[in-house]
Amino acid sequence: MEYKLPKDFLWGGAIAACQAEGAYDERGRGLSVSDVAIFSTAIDRKNLEAHRSMTTEKITAAMNYNGTDIYPKRHGIDFFNRYKEDIALCAEMGFKVFRFSIAWSRVFPTGEEAAASEDSLEFYDNVINEIVKQGMQPLVTISHFEMPLALVNKYNGWADRRLIDYYIRFAETLFVRYGQKVKYWITFNEINAGRFSTFKSTGVVEDKSENFQQDCYQAVHHQFIAAALATKICHTHNPDNQVGCMIARFTTYPATSHPDDVMKMHIDEQLDNYFYTDVMIKGKYPRYMTRYFQKENINLVFADNDLEILKNNTADFLAFSYYMSMVTAAHQGGLEETESNLKRSIKNPFLESSEWGWQIDPVGLRYSLNTFYDRYEIPLFIVENGLGAEDILTEDNKVHDTYRIDYLSRHIEQMLEAVKDGVEILGYTTWSSIDIVSSGTSEMSKRYGFIYVDLDDFGKGSLNRYKKDSYDWYKNVIATNAAELEYND
Template sequence: MYSKNVPSGFPRGFLWGGATAANQVEGAWNIAGKGISTAEVVKRSTNRKDFTMNQITKQSLTAAINDSSTTTYPKRRGVDFYHHYKEDIKLFAEMGFKAYRLSIAWTRIFPNGDEAEPNEQGLLFYDHAFETCCKYGIEPVVTISHYEMPLGLTLKNNGWAARETINEYTKFTKVLFERYRGIVKYWLTFNEINAAVWGFNGTGALDDDLPNDQKMQLRYQALHHQFIASALAVLQCHKLDPEAKIGCMLARMQTYAKTPAPLDVRAAQLQDQLNLFFTDVQVRGEYPNYMNRYFYDNGIELKFAADDEEILAKGKVDYLSFSYYMSTVTADDNNITKATGNFALGEANPYLTSSEWGWQIDPVGLRIALNELWDRYQIPLFIVENGLGAVDELTPDRKIHDDYRIDYLRKHIIQMKEAIQDGVELIGYTTWGPIDLISASTSEMAKRYGFIYVDQDDEGRGSLTRIRKDSFYWFKKVIASNGREV
C-alpha cells in the first residue's frame, strides 16, 4: 500500500506579501533624471469598465508628449511611493510581510533606453528601497518590466517590434543583476507577458494604422523578441548571481466550456492553449506544436534568428508566477453575453458573482488553475497578483470597513490551501495591491485594492495620507498564523 502525508497548511517560509508596479505607485515621473515611459502616455479612462488600457495611437502619443499633465495621465503621479517608500514599507512590515513584489522603472535607469551608462540617481532610489525591505526582513520580488518601457525605444525602434530592443533590455538586466547580486533573490522578466497580444501596453509598439492581420503579425513578432530577451536574462542571472531565482509571469485566464457539447469543449481548450502558450515557451523552452496551426490559420510568420531556438532551450525559467483575478466561459458560437476582466472576454458565468467592474469572482477557479499549472510544468508556482478592486468609503471617523475585500481574499486563500493539499508546490502569495494605487486598466484612483487607503481622488486631489483599512488588520493575522487563521 502507498501512502504519503498530505500537507496540512502553508509551508514554512511561505512568502506572504503584496505587489505593486512602479508606474502605478511611484510618481516622480520627471525628476532625478527619469525619462518618460510608455505607461505615462496612457490617459485616464472615463469608463470604469473599459479595461482596454486606452490603446495608444500615433495621434494620442503626440498629444501626450506635448502635455505635462498628471491629471490627464495619472500614472505620472502614482501615489508618490517615491517619496513615501519608507513609510509604506514600514506599514507592510507592520502587517508582517515576508515579501514585497515591486518593479523597477526602466526609465529611472536608462531614461531613453539607449544610453551607454545607467542613471545613478535612479539606481540609488532602488538601493534605498531594498535597504528598507532588508531592515524589516522583507524579501524583494522584482519585476524587471511591468507594463512600461522607455518611450524613447518606441520612438526609435517601435518598441519590441524591433529585434534591437532585445539588446537594450539585456543591457538593463545586466546592470540590475550586478547591482543587486545577493540582495534580490527573486526576479520576474516580464509582467503578464501575454499582454503583448493586446498591443501597445505590452509591446510598446504603435500599430493603430495596421489592418488586423498585420497587427497580430507585429504583436507576435514583438512577443518573440520578448521571449528571447527573457531567456537571455535568465542566462545572465544564472551566471551573475547563481543563488537567485528568475521566473516568468502569466495573466492566468481559467476558461470553462459553456456546455458539454464537444465543440464548446474544444473552444475552451483552444482558449486555454492560447493562454498557456506563453508559459510553454518560457518553462519548456520551445514553441508548442499546437501554435503551428494557429499561426498558419492567422497568416503569422515569425522571424527567428539562427540561434533563437537554442537560446529558448537554454534560458528556461526557475519558477512560474501568475496573476489570477477571475475565470471566464467560452463557447463555439459568438452569441454570448460578455463578461469583462483582466484581458478576459468570455461569457458571463451564471454561477458566479461579479465585482463592481464586472470581474467574475471564482475562488475555486484558482485551485483549478494551480492544479493545472502544477500538473503541466512541475516547477514551483508563485501567485504574484490576486485582489479585489472596489470603491472604498472613508467614514467620518476615518475608517474603511472593507469586509467585501476580506471575504474575497479569504475565499481565495482557502482554495490555495486546498491546492497545496492536492500536492501543488506553491511558494508565495503577493496580493494586488497592498496599498491603493493607480489602476492599470483605467488609470483611475477610485478602483482601490489596498489594505492601506491613500487619500487621493481621480483628479489627484488629496493629502496622500495613508490609512489602515479593516483588511490591514485581518491580513496581519493571516500572515502571523501562516494562513491558519483566515
C-alpha cells in the same frame, strides 16, 4: 504524505512602479508607455476596451501635455518620496516578501543610454535596503508596463529585435547592482498581455504596423528571447537567484458541454496561457502554434540560435496573476459579456461579479494551480490576487472592506486546498499592498490595497495613508500562516 504550507512561505503584497512611484519628470526620468495612459470622465471608466487602444496621435498629444491630472500614472501615490512609510506599513503587517518593479525609463530614460542613471540606481538601492531592513525579501519585476516611450517612437517597441539588447543591458545592470540582496526576479509582468493589451506590454502601435498581428507575436518572441538571456545572465552572476516567468492566468470554462464549446475552451487555454508558459518553461515552441500561425498568416523571424537560447534558459518558477475566471463558446452570439482582466468574457451565471464586472471564482484558483503544476511540475508563485472596489473612507478615517476580506479569504482557502492536492507554491502576494493607480483604467477609485491612500481620480487629496479593516485581518493571516482566516472586528 500530508501537504501543508511551509513555515517560510512567502506572504506579501505587490505594487508596480508605473502605478505607484509618481515623480515622472524628476531626476532625468524619461516618459514610459504608462505615462501616456489617459483617465477621462468622458470614457466609460468600467469599460477596459475604451482604455486599451493607443495611436500615434494619442501618444503625440500626451507628449505635448506636461501635467498629471488626466495622466494619473505620472503622479501615482508618490511612492518615490514615501517609500519608507509604505514599506514600514507592509512590514508591520508581517510581509515576508514585497513585490515591486524597477522603472526601466527611470534607469535608462530613452532605453539607449550607454550607462544607467546613477541617481536612479541609488534610489532603488534605498528602496531595496529598506525592504531588507524591514525583514522582507524583495521580489523584483524587471519590466512591468513601463518601457521607455522613446523605444516605442523610434522602433515600434518590441517589434524590433534591437530591444533585446536594450532590455539585457537594463536587466544585467540590475543583477550586478542588486543581485546579492534580491533572490527572486520576474522578467516580464503578464507577458501574455502582448496579445490583449499590446501597447503597454510591448509598445507596438497598430497604426505603425503593416501587419499588426504579425508584429504582436514577433514582439512576444523577442521578449521570450530577452527573458531567456536575462535568466542566463542572472544565474551567471548569482547562481542561487531564481528567475520566474509570469502570465495573467485566464482560467476558462466552456459555456456548455457541447463538444464545440469544450474544444474552444481548450484552444483558448493554449493561445491565452500555455503558449507563453510552454515556451518559457519547456523551452520550445509548442506544435499547436504551428497551425495557428499558418491559419493567421504569421511568419515569425528567428535568429539562428534563438531555439537554443530558449531551450537552455528556462524559468525557475511560474508566477501568475489570478483575479477571476471566464467563459468561452464556439458561437458567442446572444450571450451576455462582462469585463475581466485584459479582455472581455462571456458572463458566468453561477458566479457573482465585482463592481467592474470581474467574476469572482475562488475555486478557479485551485483549478489553475493544479493544472499548471500537473503540466510543469515547477514551483508556482501567486503574485497577484485581489479585489478592485470603491472603498469609502469614514469620518474617523476607517475603511470597512469586509468584501475584500471575504474575497481574499475564499481564495486563500482554495490555495490551501491546492497545497493539500500536492501543488508546490512559493508564495502569495496580493494585488495590491496599498492603493495605487489602476493599471487598466488609470483611476484611483478602483482600489485594491490594505492601506487607503487619500487621493482621487484627478490627483487631489492629502496622500495620507490609513489602514483598512483588511490590514489587521491579513496581518493575522500571515501570523498564523493561514490557520485563521475568519475576520473578527
